[in-house]
Amino acid sequence: MNIGMVASESGLPAKTIRYYEDIGLITPSRLENGYRSYNQQDAEKLRFLQRARSLGFSIEDCRKLLSLYEDKNRASADVKAVARKHLGKVEQKIRELESLRGTLNELVKCCHGDDRPDCPIINDLTGKEA
Amino acid sequence: MNIGMVASESGLPAKTIRYYEDIGLITPSRLENGYRSYNQQDAEKLRFLQRARSLGFSIEDCRKLLSLYEDKNRASADVKAVARKHLGKVEQKIRELESLRGTLNELVKCCHGDDRPDCPIINDLTGKEA
DNA sequence: ATAGGGATTCCAGCTACTGGAAGGTCAAGG
DNA sequence: CCTTGACCTTCCAGTAGCTGGAATCCCTAT
Numbered sequence: 001m002n003i004g005m006v007a008s009e010s011g012l013p014a015k016t017i018r019y020y021e022d023i024g025l026i027t028p029s030r031l032e033n034g035y036r037s038y039n040q041q042d043a044e045k046l047r048f049l050q051r052a053r054s055l056g057f058s059i060e061d062c063r064k065l066l067s068l069y070e071d072k073n074r075a076s077a078d079v080k081a082v083a084r085k086h087l088g089k090v091e092q093k094i095r096e097l098e099s100l101r102g103t104l105n106e107l108v109k110c111c112h113g114d115d116r117p118d119c120p121i122i123n124d125l126t127g128k129e130a
Numbered sequence: 131m132n133i134g135m136v137a138s139e140s141g142l143p144a145k146t147i148r149y150y151e152d153i154g155l156i157t158p159s160r161l162e163n164g165y166r167s168y169n170q171q172d173a174e175k176l177r178f179l180q181r182a183r184s185l186g187f188s189i190e191d192c193r194k195l196l197s198l199y200e201d202k203n204r205a206s207a208d209v210k211a212v213a214r215k216h217l218g219k220v221e222q223k224i225r226e227l228e229s230l231r232g233t234l235n236e237l238v239k240c241c242h243g244d245d246r247p248d249c250p251i252i253n254d255l256t257g258k259e260a
Numbered sequence: 261a262t263a264g265g266g267a268t269t270c271c272a273g274c275t276a277c278t279g280g281a282a283g284g285t286c287a288a289g290g
Numbered sequence: 291c292c293t294t295g296a297c298c299t300t301c302c303a304g305t306a307g308c309t310g311g312a313a314t315c316c317c318t319a320t
Contacts, residue, residue: 014266033316034267035267051254055233058306065255069256074252076241076246083234083251087231087234094224100220101224115206119204122199126199189276
């Protein structure tokens with residue numbers, strides 16, 4: 001299977017697949033003409049990666065998950081730990097963004113948004129309270 | 131005022147301040163010895179930048195906001211537009227992360243997390259439903 | 261022979277910094 | 291006068307995870 005094929009099957013751009021090879025996530029064999037050749041396992045790994053990435057796992061998490069995926073003696077606890085840690089980060093990020101949203105909402109609400117220069121948003125950024 | 135001074139006043143690392151100069155956000159004057167010299171206006175701008183960045187505005191947004199800040203004939207509508215657009219992005223991001231959180235929560239809940247290899251998280255990533 | 265669609269490599273760029281190296285400047289102390 | 295230490299300078303490289311583009315090669319069909 002050529003890279004174009006496995007790209008459309010996995011939903012990952014060919015560029016990204018080559019990049020994943022660069023950083024050692026997958027190592028397809030090569031044909032005599034130098035083309036990458038992907039077997040069924042490679043294709044599975046790529047789908048795995050695209051799914052994991054779409055869940056927001058970092059590349060390093062993906063590396064870890066991939067090695068657990070391949071380890072038939074893995075402990076599910078190890079997988080869970082990676083997922084839980086990631087979940088924690090996502091929750092943290094949500095909290096940060098919610099706080100931002102609150103502040104921004106306030107600011108947007110306060111600004112009359114007309115053609116006059118007076119603006120509570122600018123005032124806030126300048127450090128002038130209210 | 132030297133860079134170290136204005137750094138501690140603004141809460142921005144000196145490195146970041148130099149970077150802001152590189153990309154044309156602020157242009158302090160120079161002393162004879164080559165040191166950057168910040169006046170009161172520069173210091174205000176830097177505080178402005180640190181506040182805007184802490185609200186998650188992009189550098190390009192900051193550039194725009196800074197020019198509005200300096201434009202005493204600005205229309206507050208323009209400021210509001212920048213803020214509202216940013217708010218929209220924040221809200222979008224929150225929605226994405228909340229969706230992620232939902233999925234991850236499910237997965238983490240389903241995994242018993244013991245020393246056995248069977249793992250619904252791995253199964254999900256592999257594309258095997260349930 | 262040629263045209264196209266795919267494949268290859270390599271280099272650069274994106275965001276917003278951050279770290280580090282090599283060196284210049286300044287004030288204080290011995 | 292010299293040294294020490296804190297501060298400043300520039301420049302280069304690296305972070306995450308790709309993405310775009312250029313130059314070139316390969317394969318198939320006409």
